[in-house]
Amino acid sequence: MKNKKILLIICGGISAYKSLEVIRGLKKRDVSIKTILTKSGKNFVTPLSISSLSQEKVYEDIFSAENEAEMDHISLSRWADLSTVVLASNKQVFLVPAMNVRMWEHKSTQDNLSKLKSYGYKIIGPEIGDMACGEYGKGKMSEPSYILGTIENYFKNIEKNKKFKALVTAGPTKEFIDPVRFITNKSSGKQGYEIAKSLRDNGFETTLISGETNLDPVEGVKFISVKTAEEMFRETLKNLPTDVAIFNAAVADFKVKEINSEKIKKSENLDLKLEKNIDILSNISNHNSLRPKITIGFAAETQNLELNSKKKLDQKNCDWIIANDISDKTIGFDSDDNEVSIFYKNKESEKLLKKKKSLIASEIVDRVISELN
Numbered sequence: 001m002k003n004k005k006i007l008l009i010i011c012g013g014i015s016a017y018k019s020l021e022v023i024r025g026l027k028k029r030d031v032s033i034k035t036i037l038t039k040s041g042k043n044f045v046t047p048l049s050i051s052s053l054s055q056e057k058v059y060e061d062i063f064s065a066e067n068e069a070e071m072d073h074i075s076l077s078r079w080a081d082l083s084t085v086v087l088a089s090n091k092q093v094f095l096v097p098a099m100n101v102r103m104w105e106h107k108s109t110q111d112n113l114s115k116l117k118s119y120g121y122k123i124i125g126p127e128i129g130d131m132a133c134g135e136y137g138k139g140k141m142s143e144p145s146y147i148l149g150t151i152e153n154y155f156k157n158i159e160k161n162k163k164f165k166a167l168v169t170a171g172p173t174k175e176f177i178d179p180v181r182f183i184t185n186k187s188s189g190k191q192g193y194e195i196a197k198s199l200r201d202n203g204f205e206t207t208l209i210s211g212e213t214n215l216d217p218v219e220g221v222k223f224i225s226v227k228t229a230e231e232m233f234r235e236t237l238k239n240l241p242t243d244v245a246i247f248n249a250a251v252a253d254f255k256v257k258e259i260n261s262e263k264i265k266k267s268e269n270l271d272l273k274l275e276k277n278i279d280i281l282s283n284i285s286n287h288n289s290l291r292p293k294i295t296i297g298f299a300a301e302t303q304n305l306e307l308n309s310k311k312k313l314d315q316k317n318c319d320w321i322i323a324n325d326i327s328d329k330t331i332g333f334d335s336d337d338n339e340v341s342i343f344y345k346n347k348e349s350e351k352l353l354k355k356k357k358s359l360i361a362s363e364i365v366d367r368v369i370s371e372l373n
């Protein structure tokens with residue numbers, strides 16, 4: 001963790017004293033620390049004890065004129081490698097909650113927690129044990145050694161994954177009939193974009209090859225925009241070799257045999273001749289020299305999910321098929337949620353229950369990481 005920058009926000013709570021031990025641990029590991037102490041946090045730890053340990057000034061009122069000139073909440077969040085000036089942050093956020101067991105178990109806390117997790121925030125703890133209020137249960141803040149270990153592992157994993165390359169295809173392809181008309185598939189691209197984000201966040205050098213969607217390109221990822229399946233295939237080939245390739249795109253299975261160079265008038269007879277499009281996934285997973293170490297396909301099925309997915313796994317010679325049941329309207333396509341089953345070539349299949357696409361993405365990426373390491 002040497003030379004990493006961490007911004008710590010200490011809020012009000014009896015366990016705030018543990019943050020002093022965390023600061024000592026981070027200092028020992030040569031991390032630069034800046035600290036924000038909230039007004040209620042000040043009831044539990046003093047700015048003096050924090051600044052003595054961190055050897056840095058403590059930000060108590062980040063909107064004060066003095067701080068505004070020196071470093072405001074935006075630049076504080078940009079400064080850090082690990083930041084908790086939450087809204088302005090473009091860094092990994094860790095939350096270390098502590099509260100009474102009933103408060104922790106309350107539905108509103110749990111609902112908020114799922115929301116925070118869906119933003120990609122990582123939650124450390126809480127643990128089960130005796131609490132300051134005299135009750136026993138889940139709500140105790142994790143011990144400083146555990147907090148430090150988790151942060152250390154986070155940086156270590158990213159460092160380890162930096163040697164890996166990843167490629168993701170996403171969104172629909174368009175097969176033109178004439179300059180204004182085309183055949184396409186239904187696809188928002190959301191799941192593929194979330195996978196690319198999660199790969200990036202985990203340290204992978206990531207390429208995202210995408211058909212046209214309404215989504216913004218993913219920052220920190222090599223982004224290649226394509227229209228047709230042919231283009232997507234060419235760009236995929238150009239970006240090999242890669243350690244893992246995840247084919248999430250909804251590729252049009254058919255293309256028009258002869259594209260009209262002029263707009264077809266409605267007075268003309270339309271005789272549309274289609275031919276099979278190239279199967280990008282099959283081509284890459286059967287490539288002699290450039291096959292990625294892990295090749296993953298998606299399957300959108302309306303029936304016989306297991307049978308059809310296992311068939312695709314075999315026929316397309318890939319390592320995993322991640323299957324969506326698209327007959328369920330509450331998941332997939334335009335929804336922010338998804339529920340998938342993963343069928344593996346070499347092990348038992350598993351189901352990732354309904355959750356935000358960002359969380360499905362990070363569960364998929366976790367599995368990729370453990371397979372690569």
Ligand code: CTP
Pocket residue numbers: 169229247248249250251252253277278279280281282296297298299300301312
């Ligand atoms: N795929 C691909 N190139 C194609 C068609 C599909 O790379 N021309 C990939 C998709 O990105 C997905 C997987 O193959 O990862 C399965 O796509 P799907 O549409 O479910 O399967 P198809 O092969 O098109 O079979 P069918 O439409 O008959 O179910």
